[in-house]
Each structure stands twice: as C-alpha cells, then as structure tokens.
Amino acid sequence: MPPAPTHVAIIMDGNGRWAASRGLPRAAGHRKGADAVRAAVRGAGIQGVRYLTLYAFSSENWNRPADEVMDLMGLLRTYLSREIKSLHKEGVRLRIIGRRDRLAADINKMIDDAEHMTRDNDRLTLVIALSYGSRDEIVRAARALATAVVEGRESLENLNEERFAQELSTHDIPDPDLIIRTSGEQRLSNFLLWQAAYSEFLFMDIYWPDFDENTFAEAVSAYHGRDRRFGARP
Structure with missing residues (x-):
C-alpha cells in the first residue's frame, strides 16, 4: 500500500445546493455539512493522514446575508x-487559522480553550481555516517582514521562500499533498x-454534506494514482 498523503486540505463546498436540491433552507445544508466534518476526520484517521485542513469560512463569506453568517457562527x-x-479523546489536535479579530469574543475564548486542551495530541x-483568506495571509506576512527589515530586525539578504513561509499561519504545518474540492467547482x-504550489488537486462531483469515509478513501486512492515530480523531469 502506498503511503497516505501527509496533509489533505478540503474546500467544503455545496451545502446550500445540497439543501436547495431537497427543498430545505440553507441552514439545513450547513448542519448536514457538520456531519460530513465528523466523517472527514474519521476518514483521515482511517487513511493515516496526519494533517487535515478544512476551509470552513472564508474572509469573503462575511459578505453573505447576515442571517446566514449568524447561522454559521452558531x-x-x-x-x-x-x-x-471527543476530538481530544481520539488524539486530535485542533488548530485554527485565519483572522480571529473578526470573530466574537466568546468564539475566540472557545478556540483558545480547545487549542489548549488538544495541544499535545499527535x-x-x-x-x-476560519475567517481565512490566502491573499490577506500573504500580504500580512509580507508586511511583517518589510517592517522587520525597516526596523533592522531582519536582513533583506536573508529573505527567501523558507523565511517567508515562516510568517504564514501554516508555518508549522507541511504544505498540502492533496487539495479536494467538493460540488464540482x-x-x-x-x-x-x-x-x-505543488499540491495535487481533486475536484469531486458531490456536495459536501454527502462526503463520508468512503469518499475520503476514494480521494486517497486517486491521489495514489498521481505522479508527483515537483517540477523534475520524468
């Protein structure tokens, strides 16, 4: 059996369309999507994945109708x-990346407590990824390094890709081997x-609420069929 991808990232898409196809409100799709999160975590564990990143709420999602944002925060x-x-009991460590300054104080407190409780799990x-936007993350990293250079805490000659990556919110997480997006987008x-930059991509024609452990296994199987060369000649 080939080794599992170390890091799988998922763009969880299609909650609203799943609900609409059944004549249900969007909130019902989001609630069903939470069940799929549990299935994805179980699937990652079964497949031997060490890091699972879920795109839960983007920086652009704040522009959705207020009632939908309220439902998602709830x-x-x-x-x-x-x-x-339950995650702690199963040996899962929780990490949140994204702009926490836009989240309510009680949510931030819950995040801090959860990260503290699970910090030693491996x-x-x-x-x-919550209130997360990659362009914002990159700009903030560039701003931090530029400020460090101006203040004399960093040498311009020492700035490279590795140093830049250290300023990202994923600085202690390996890059994703496989990125999955549901809903067909x-x-x-x-x-x-x-x-x-060198992730494999898999676009699946199912809505996120229908994602389960078998779907995860199918995704890993598809990944095993890829030839990853990282820019090298075959």
Missing part, C-alpha cells in the same frame, strides 16, 4: 462546545495559494 459555537472532548492535526477560492 454552528461553529455548537461544534466547539460539543466536539472538542494522532491527527485538524486545521480549520474547479477553483481555489483564495485558499492556501502559497502552500498549494
């Missing part, structure tokens, strides 16, 4: 309050743009 609160003890690292939508 779902996040429910997830953090109900799932963390079976699987679950990274949730074929774009990254401002997700891990720097980190995805």
